[in-house]
Amino acid sequence: MITTKNCIIRLSRYKNALYRLQALGFVKFFSDNLADAVGVTAAVVRKDFSVFGISGNKKGGYQIETLLEKLNSILGKDRLQKVVVIGAGHIGSALMRYRGFEKEGIKIAAGFDIDPSKVNRSSPVPILPLEEIKGFIKSHGIKIAVLTVPDIAAQEVVDIISASGIKGVLNFAPLRLKSPEGCIINNVNLEIELENLIYFVNVMEKTK
């Protein structure tokens, strides 16, 4: 089953939109309802569904409840996903305190920092010394890490945690990291997002 990142992102959006429809009292939906809610076309919705063997009823549409079960299963949301945050600076600390992940079934099991003064084993999300990460990852079966360390440290840390068993990294450091074998890296680059916005706003201002 070949899927692209965009396709899976849409699946997440479908799931979120279906929860909102469900909260409004809907029980079933048609492909164009969902398309409107997510901002795509009905054909994309049906195509995405067909890729995952999801079928509805001609004329009858789809049941929200069964769809949510399927989407949650595909996205791994039928079980708690534990992640670690590496780097307890401003952004890392904010993510550890952010409550929004819990309701998405994502638990930050621990934070890690190389600076001993950041270590705090009794905070709600314990912050541990980086040396302990390998043991922690193994004993807790963790595969995903959020990386919020300074640029200069990022590649080294990725290599270490990849060797320790991490398979996926969400990288906030504003540089392109080389993926170690068997490790997926997704980047969140806030500087570039802002630059992008600035560019298009400037273009818009000029052409009006």
Add this chain to the structure above:
Amino acid sequence: MITTKNCIIRLSRYKNALYRLQALGFVKFFSDNLADAVGVTAAVVRKDFSVFGISGNKKGGYQIETLLEKLNSILGKDRLQKVVVIGAGHIGSALMRYRGFEKEGIKIAAGFDIDPSKVNRSSPVPILPLEEIKGFIKSHGIKIAVLTVPDIAAQEVVDIISASGIKGVLNFAPLRLKSPEGCIINNVNLEIELENLIYFVNVMEKTK
């Protein structure tokens, strides 16, 4: 001049890569040097350049210094870009304290929050009551806002700030916002980024 978001993101990456090459002592580069550094093909680099009328010398490549000038001018980095952060919660506060934007010529002029207890006019980035945003935006000529308010408030705040003169929003609230006329919204959705990573890590684990 028609450009896509991806094209402008590549321009940002070219710029960043060229600074690194320059720091290593390079003065000029060929399209395939830069392509390697950014992870694209040489043809994409030359195509992107041609869109913006950037030309080099056949056989001689491109001068890093002149290229950086052009890229910085295109991306608006030849002048200080002032932005505001709306919502002084965990993420918003972390962004206000984050030093990485400064060296990119992005200044967070102020933060805003609806909660009076968050107001702090004397912190390095002052945090002001949301009511003052309209006046602030006008007097400081600000067009870009970073939105880190709770989901339920996000659409309302976008409508308010758009009416006050904001033209671009970097939205961290995990839901799709309707863009008011003349306002561009870029989304950073951490839950979806993590879900995506979880999906592909799971697929990789299953198929190996």
Add this chain to the structure above:
DNA sequence: TAGATTGTTAATCGATTAACAATC
């Protein structure tokens, strides 16, 4: 000159969109 690189055009690839037969 011979070799290498640019700038651009044509070919390919993939994703999106349109269309429509099947069918409830």
Add this chain to the structure above:
DNA sequence: TAGATTGTTAATCGATTAACAATC
């Protein structure tokens, strides 16, 4: 039945890649 929606195929669109003439 008539009307509407699915599931899928074909057509379109856009972006990427390959190729190569121009030229330094």
